[in-house]
Amino acid sequence: MGKFYTCSCFCTDNIFLEEYKLHVRFVNENQFRTDYQMILRSRGCNTDSQFHCVLEKVRLEIDRRRTLGVKSAEREATIRETYKPLHKHVYHLQESFLAPGFLEIVKYCSGEDASKDGLMKLIHEEAAPRVYRFPVFSKDFCQELIEELENFEQSEAPKGRPNTMNNYGILLNELGFDEDFITPLREKYLHPVTSILYPDCGGQCLDSHKAFVVKYAMKEDLDLCYHYDNAEVTLNVSLGKEFTEGNLYFGDMRQVPLSETECVEVEHHVTEGLLHRGQHMHGALPITSGLRCNLIIWMRASRERNQLCPMCGKKPTLVESDGFADGFTADATGPTAQQTSCLLT
Numbered sequence: 001m002g003k004f005y006t007c008s009c010f011c012t013d014n015i016f017l018e019e020y021k022l023h024v025r026f027v028n029e030n031q032f033r034t035d036y037q038m039i040l041r042s043r044g045c046n047t048d049s050q051f052h053c054v055l056e057k058v059r060l061e062i063d064r065r066r067t068l069g070v071k072s073a074e075r076e077a078t079i080r081e082t083y084k085p086l087h088k089h090v091y092h093l094q095e096s097f098l099a100p101g102f103l104e105i106v107k108y109c110s111g112e113d114a115s116k117d118g119l120m121k122l123i124h125e126e127a128a129p130r131v132y133r134f135p136v137f138s139k140d141f142c143q144e145l146i147e148e149l150e151n152f153e154q155s156e157a158p159k160g161r162p163n164t165m166n167n168y169g170i171l172l173n174e175l176g177f178d179e180d181f182i183t184p185l186r187e188k189y190l191h192p193v194t195s196i197l198y199p200d201c202g203g204q205c206l207d208s209h210k211a212f213v214v215k216y217a218m219k220e221d222l223d224l225c226y227h228y229d230n231a232e233v234t235l236n237v238s239l240g241k242e243f244t245e246g247n248l249y250f251g252d253m254r255q256v257p258l259s260e261t262e263c264v265e266v267e268h269h270v271t272e273g274l275l276h277r278g279q280h281m282h283g284a285l286p287i288t289s290g291l292r293c294n295l296i297i298w299m300r301a302s303r304e305r306n307q308l309c310p311m312c313g314k315k316p317t318l319v320e321s322d323g324f325a326d327g328f329t330a331d332a333t334g335p336t337a338q339q340t341s342c343l344l345t
Contacts, residue, residue, distance in 0.1 A: 202301025300327030
C-alpha cells in the first residue's frame, strides 16, 4: 500500500452541530460569527452563553480531529492485544459470505463484453438517479457479523466512532477488518461493478476506503441528517436486525441547493446494498422500532481527489496521516478535476 494523506481542511470543515442540525466550518471566531451566527439564532441559539457553548464544542472537535490518527492507532493496538473475537472467521472474506446474486454480478462485470446495459439486467436502479441496489451478503453472514459487533461493543476494549454524526458506530479498521475483508471486497468484488457504473466519478480507480458500521436504535441515534460522504463511491449494506421505518432519502448532488431539490425515499432490505456517488446528498429518516445496523464503505479514488478535495472544493493541502487516511496521495499526475468530476445527473 502506498502512502495516503489527509487534506488540511479535515480539521476545520464539515463539523456537525447535532443540536442545531448544521454542518459548519471554523477558521477563526470572526469568520464563524459572520458565517453562522444568524442561522444559529434561527435554530434556537439565542444567547451569548449558548453561542459560546457552540464555539467550545467546535474547538473541542477540531482538537479531537488533530489527534485522531494517533488515538486511532492506539485503540487499534489495544484492541489487537486485549479483545477476544466471538467469530474469528468473519474477519477473513470468504465467497460463502457473499450472496449468489452478487457473485453473478461480479462475474458478469469482470467479463470482456460487460456493459452498463447488460449490468442493469442484474441490478435494480432506484428512483433516485444512479442509486443502485443489489444483494451483497448471505443472511447467515449478516447475523454472525452483528453478533461479533455486539460482542465487541459489550467488551472493555476502546471504541472509536465513525464521525460526529454517529455516536454508536464502529470503525472496522480498528477492529481488524481492513486487510483481509474490506480491501479484498473492494478490490476483487466491488471494483468491477463501480468501474462500469461510475467511470466519471473515479469508479475505475478506487484505491482506498474508510469502512464502518452505523447503528440506529431507540434511545440512541434514530436518524441521520442530510449530508454527503467523503467518498467517490459509497456502498451501504443493511445487516439487520429487525426495524421499522428508517428509510434513506436522496436529493441531488451537493452543488444543488436543498431548496431546488426534490428528495426520494429508498428502503433498506437486509443483506442488500445500495451503491451511490459519495457527493450525492442523502440522509436517513428515523427508525420507529427495533435496531438497524448498516455496513458503510466510503471508497476513494486518489486520482480524483488529488485534483479537488471533495470536502472543501479546493486543491488539497496534504497532511501526513496513517493507513488510508482520507485517500489523497502525493502523486499529482492523472486526469484533471474537470475530466474526472461527477456529473450532476
